[in-house]
Amino acid sequence: MLLFSSWSGGKDCMLALYRIQKSGTHEVKVLLNMCDADANVSRSHGIRPESITRQADALEIELLQPKTDRIGYEQNFKAAILNLKEQGITGGVFGDIYLWEHRQWIERVCNDCGVEAIFPLWDNPVQDLAVEIILSGFKTIVVSVNAKQLTENFIGRIYDQEFVDELMKIEGVDVCAELGEFHSFVFDGPNFKHPVVFQKGAVTFRDNHWFLEIN
Numbered sequence: 001m002l003l004f005s006s007w008s009g010g011k012d013c014m015l016a017l018y019r020i021q022k023s024g025t026h027e028v029k030v031l032l033n034m035c036d037a038d039a040n041v042s043r044s045h046g047i048r049p050e051s052i053t054r055q056a057d058a059l060e061i062e063l064l065q066p067k068t069d070r071i072g073y074e075q076n077f078k079a080a081i082l083n084l085k086e087q088g089i090t091g092g093v094f095g096d097i098y099l100w101e102h103r104q105w106i107e108r109v110c111n112d113c114g115v116e117a118i119f120p121l122w123d124n125p126v127q128d129l130a131v132e133i134i135l136s137g138f139k140t141i142v143v144s145v146n147a148k149q150l151t152e153n154f155i156g157r158i159y160d161q162e163f164v165d166e167l168m169k170i171e172g173v174d175v176c177a178e179l180g181e182f183h184s185f186v187f188d189g190p191n192f193k194h195p196v197v198f199q200k201g202a203v204t205f206r207d208n209h210w211f212l213e214i215n
Helices: 011-023 049-059 073-085 100-113 126-135 161-168
Strands: 002-006 027-032 062-064 091-093 116-118 139-146 182-188 200-206 209-214
Touching (some): 011 027, 027 049, 027 073, 062 073, 126 161
Parallel strands (some): 027 062
Antiparallel strands (some): 139 182, 139 209
8 A cells, every 4th residue: 555654753753654664564655744834844843844855855755745724734634635645645654642532533534535544653652662763773853842741951852761761750741742742853763864964953932832943
């Protein structure tokens, strides 16, 4: 089956992609990264589109970056999927782990478009996923932090065992950030042809989040 990957540039969608690639049962042809219509960043993680482009180049996978606002998100997401379906793509890969309401939304949207939704990480223990991400050799930087759950010193950190160990000491925090504690950007790994070159930029605070600009 030919698939698209719902793409944020972060560690969970990356691991979902990697598992599909290792399985050899399907082929991911396109990364689908929804971008903000009003700002030059991705909708999910606030990453500049050109950084995602460099990531896709390193993975050697085609990238699609439609623009949308919050209100039109579902309509524009469906339009992108239907466009991919016309190209022979019949399924999508998602990095969700356990948020049932979000999975239900994804399955409804995919069903409406006549494509299959695949969840390679679903219901896996988050501690096991964290270990797999690190031991597989993925290099990941934290690009946003929710101030309601974590402090500013977590921004710009590398997602390694030391980082995960710190998270495990904080009550109510998920080491895979399924609840939005932080977002990440993967810049190297076993399925990369070369590392993604980037520079750390300014740290800003808005909407109760710290954001690290990467260029």
